[in-house]
Amino acid sequence: MWTSPEKKVTFKSGKSIFHRGHERFRIASACLDELSCEFLLAGAGGAGAGAAPGPHLPPRGSVPGDPVRIHCNITESYPAVPPIWSVESDDPNLAAVLERLVDIKKGNTLLLQHLKRIISDLCKLYNLPQHPDVEMLDQPLPAEQCTQEDVSSEDEDEEMPEDTEDLDHYEMKEEEPAEGKKSEDDGIGKENLAILEKIKKNQRQDYLNGAVSGSVQATDRLMKELRDIYRSQSFKGGNYAVELVNDSLYDWNVKLLKVDQDSALHNDLQILKEKEGADFILLNFSFKDNFPFDPPFVRVVSPVLSGGYVLGGGAICMELLTKQGWSSAYSIESVIMQISATLVKGKARVQFGANKSQYSLTRAQQSYKSLVQIHEKNGWYTPPKEDG
Numbered sequence: 001m002w003t004s005p006e007k008k009v010t011f012k013s014g015k016s017i018f019h020r021g022h023e024r025f026r027i028a029s030a031c032l033d034e035l036s037c038e039f040l041l042a043g044a045g046g047a048g049a050g051a052a053p054g055p056h057l058p059p060r061g062s063v064p065g066d067p068v069r070i071h072c073n074i075t076e077s078y079p080a081v082p083p084i085w086s087v088e089s090d091d092p093n094l095a096a097v098l099e100r101l102v103d104i105k106k107g108n109t110l111l112l113q114h115l116k117r118i119i120s121d122l123c124k125l126y127n128l129p130q131h132p133d134v135e136m137l138d139q140p141l142p143a144e145q146c147t148q149e150d151v152s153s154e155d156e157d158e159e160m161p162e163d164t165e166d167l168d169h170y171e172m173k174e175e176e177p178a179e180g181k182k183s184e185d186d187g188i189g190k191e192n193l194a195i196l197e198k199i200k201k202n203q204r205q206d207y208l209n210g211a212v213s214g215s216v217q218a219t220d221r222l223m224k225e226l227r228d229i230y231r232s233q234s235f236k237g238g239n240y241a242v243e244l245v246n247d248s249l250y251d252w253n254v255k256l257l258k259v260d261q262d263s264a265l266h267n268d269l270q271i272l273k274e275k276e277g278a279d280f281i282l283l284n285f286s287f288k289d290n291f292p293f294d295p296p297f298v299r300v301v302s303p304v305l306s307g308g309y310v311l312g313g314g315a316i317c318m319e320l321l322t323k324q325g326w327s328s329a330y331s332i333e334s335v336i337m338q339i340s341a342t343l344v345k346g347k348a349r350v351q352f353g354a355n356k357s358q359y360s361l362t363r364a365q366q367s368y369k370s371l372v373q374i375h376e377k378n379g380w381y382t383p384p385k386e387d388g
Contacts (some may be wrong), residue, residue, distance in 0.1 A: 010111055024118050024131045033074045034210050038067035039122045060360045072330065073217050084217045086293055112137045154339045155281055187231040199249055214250055215289040222249045222287060225332045232333055252285040254336055261345045268350035272303060295326035299364040304356060308348020311371060313363025318342055322372055
């Protein structure tokens with residue numbers, strides 16, 4: 001498991017070399033489990049040593065001079081599970097660069113070795129000279145960069161063998177400090193902590209039974225999203241609620257409990273409570289293995305609505321829910337709140353007495369598919385600023 005001290009030292013080492021002002025490769029941002037990097041194409045096309053005959057063009061769909069943007073997701077199981085890389089391009093040559101990373105042997109410097117290979121291969125791809133700073137990634141991780149509060153207790157240090165040459169072995173076995181574990185769960189209620197623990201147990205059992213579903217990348221991100229939601233003041237304040245369908249991390253039911261009190265939709269929900277005992281809008285979020293690089297599929301389950309950009313079957317007409325408008329940086333809570341605002345802005349109304357069977361997954365998927373095809377041809381309408 002990747003411990004907090006290792007993480008800080010690795011990030012500090014990488015960012016000190018490829019800082020935001022670097023002329024070729026920049027680590028633009030680094031958080032607990034994600035890196036965002038940029039490979040600058042200035043000077044691309046020159047005859048670099050060992051370069052292919054003729055320069056490779058910038059990624060398709062990019063603006064000339066734009067950098068190649070690369071993202072890395074780092075799982076809790078690193079380095080046992082390698083970092084997961086993606087690139088903001090459909091260029092198969094760039095995808096091939098990332099695919100070759102599987103050849104690199106695992107170790108405590110795996111992330112830095114991945115960075116070295118990516119930079120070297122991109123320089124070859126764009127006929128650029130190899131940058132000398134790349135070799136600095138081979139240097140051992142400087143243990144002195146770990147502050148006293150980053151390392152484990154003195155008792156653990158005493159148990160460390162005198163022969164520290166096998167750095168991989170030591171760092172792989174180091175336990176995460178208790179403070180780190182506490183901070184991960186800070187601000188989460190007992191009931192929700194129990195849900196998170198149940199998910200972990202189910203995942204371990206599925207692994208033992210050989211019935212693993214989803215992907216490491218999606219599972220880790222969804223666990224992070226769920227934790228963030230459980231900490232959120234908006235969630236705690238009762239604006240919405242989240243429930244996993246059959247304990248599946250990939251299938252969420254989300255209840256919109258509060259909408260703009262000045263809206264007609266709010267009044268409709270009060271009437272709905274009197275008639276049916278339910279004063280919320282039920283949404284379903286379905287996630288695929290390639291989340292967060294593809295958006296969730298979101299549909300309205302109940303009640304039946306008119307307006308509010310809700311289509312047949314309950315699909316929702318929003319650009320951010322399509323591949324074209326989606327970003328892996330979006331949080332699920334921000335998506336939930338945006339949907340709530342869009343329903344009000346689109347003047348959604350509850351259709352009392354409507355046939356509830358008209359909302360189904362199959363029909364919603366059909367409507368969504370048609371929606372995407374239409375907007376791929378015609379683009380999306382951007383309303384005037386005065387309309388919000």
